[in-house]
Amino acid sequence: MDIVSVVSDYLRIILEFLIELYVFCALVTLRLNRAPRFALRVSAVAIVLAAGFGAAFLYNLFGDNVFGRVLIYILLFALVTLHVRLCFNEDYNTVLFCCSFAYAVQNLFYKLFLILWGVGENFRLYDGWGNLYELYYRLIYYFFFAVIAVATYFLFIRPLTLRMTDNSRINYRMLITSLIVLAITIVLCSLEDVFFARLSTERIGRFTDRNYYVLWQTGNAFSVVCCAVVMLLISRTVEQKNLEKEVEYLQYAIKQSKQQYEISKDTIDMINIKCHDIKYKLSAFISSRESMSSQAVDDLYKSISIYDSKVSTGNELLDVLFTEKSLYCEQNGIEFTCMIEGQKLSFMESGDLCCLFGNIIDNALEAVINLKEKQKRIINIVIKSKNDMLIVQEENYFSAPVSFSDGLPLTTKADKNYHGFGLRSIRMIARKYGGELTTFVRGDVFHLNILFSGAYTYNVEP
Numbered sequence: 001m002d003i004v005s006v007v008s009d010y011l012r013i014i015l016e017f018l019i020e021l022y023v024f025c026a027l028v029t030l031r032l033n034r035a036p037r038f039a040l041r042v043s044a045v046a047i048v049l050a051a052g053f054g055a056a057f058l059y060n061l062f063g064d065n066v067f068g069r070v071l072i073y074i075l076l077f078a079l080v081t082l083h084v085r086l087c088f089n090e091d092y093n094t095v096l097f098c099c100s101f102a103y104a105v106q107n108l109f110y111k112l113f114l115i116l117w118g119v120g121e122n123f124r125l126y127d128g129w130g131n132l133y134e135l136y137y138r139l140i141y142y143f144f145f146a147v148i149a150v151a152t153y154f155l156f157i158r159p160l161t162l163r164m165t166d167n168s169r170i171n172y173r174m175l176i177t178s179l180i181v182l183a184i185t186i187v188l189c190s191l192e193d194v195f196f197a198r199l200s201t202e203r204i205g206r207f208t209d210r211n212y213y214v215l216w217q218t219g220n221a222f223s224v225v226c227c228a229v230v231m232l233l234i235s236r237t238v239e240q241k242n243l244e245k246e247v248e249y250l251q252y253a254i255k256q257s258k259q260q261y262e263i264s265k266d267t268i269d270m271i272n273i274k275c276h277d278i279k280y281k282l283s284a285f286i287s288s289r290e291s292m293s294s295q296a297v298d299d300l301y302k303s304i305s306i307y308d309s310k311v312s313t314g315n316e317l318l319d320v321l322f323t324e325k326s327l328y329c330e331q332n333g334i335e336f337t338c339m340i341e342g343q344k345l346s347f348m349e350s351g352d353l354c355c356l357f358g359n360i361i362d363n364a365l366e367a368v369i370n371l372k373e374k375q376k377r378i379i380n381i382v383i384k385s386k387n388d389m390l391i392v393q394e395e396n397y398f399s400a401p402v403s404f405s406d407g408l409p410l411t412t413k414a415d416k417n418y419h420g421f422g423l424r425s426i427r428m429i430a431r432k433y434g435g436e437l438t439t440f441v442r443g444d445v446f447h448l449n450i451l452f453s454g455a456y457t458y459n460v461e462p
Helices: 003-028 038-042 045-062 066-087 092-122 127-163 172-199 210-288 294-308 316-331 350-368 416-432
Strands: 335-340 378-386 389-397 435-442 445-452
Touching (some): 003 045, 003 066, 003 092, 038 066, 066 092, 066 172, 092 172, 092 210, 127 210, 172 210, 350 389, 350 416, 350 445, 416 445
Antiparallel strands (some): 435 445
16 A cells, blocks of 8 residues: 555545535435534544544455445445535434435545446447546546536435425435435445456456446446435435424414404404493483483493504414404503514515414413413514514513523423423414524513514515
């Protein structure tokens, strides 16, 4: 072993592999939650590249051995996966999920290139290149890599990452199956590379025996199929998770509809009671034929003040929603205050808008309605714009201890699936429109903030 061959193996094989894998990992993880000091964490790639140079020594020693080559590529894949995990606030399963998909795409690209390049070698298309063979090979290789990277991103990776938004639970069976198929692919590819490297001439895909060429191309095609299977399994896993979330959301929406019915019923009952009181007081006044006392006038004024509870937000849907919630709050001794620039929310679909603020208010109502100190039964909501940002803020008192997981408060209710889905639904809708949800506790006050970037509010009238 000499240092020149080690450097050559590093540049032509190890470094090239790492760059390709990192490119596809970057494409797959575009929508994941980045960790703090993301740029600094990304710079740790230098450590992985340095470790790759160490792997070049191992490759120079054991690269002609199938198991040695398999272990080297698994080691490099593990290093890249750990680095990606360092860069994102995601669990190991999600990161492994994404890196497996990236590795499958990288291997798919390489085998597709070998198939096409082998066809050219079979027809002796490159014989006239002479000393420029290596240069032309590299130029075509990198051009093909760029084309495949762009094509796979728009055809497979981008749809996959869009569907992966806020999906936290991984289907372990599918993940394990994908890893097994990927491991088999790595073993078969290493076996194929080592075996056919001994049978080929000085150039890739050039064989003296045509049977070797057919067998080599068959192995490449089989590797492509295996990689496609991995990509299909991962895509199906995400699709299945989305279907499960849709079912869960529909069940939650049904439950919320029942709760909304109860709130609407209570509001109508309150209005009927108020109307009955007004009718009774007016009848009593007419029957007595006496002038009304100031106290009676005040009581009557309070009875009809309910009709002045309409909330004007600048958005018709929010006007209805906030008015109904304010009536419910009045009935239950809750002070509901809001300062809202509703017209700024015109970029949101009506269903998302209703679900977002319905969940925000309902969660606050659950927190304050049972507070013993009536002066703390307060809900405050502010929607305001600042520069090119739109800010939603909600504050309310609470009594039960609060613990957080993944940035959201954990529910203390027995029905954890539905209750926890409210805040997860708020975060899901916020991220749909380029926003981000943050929640925290300060003293005995719970704070909820949503920040929407200008990219989604640019078309809103000032």
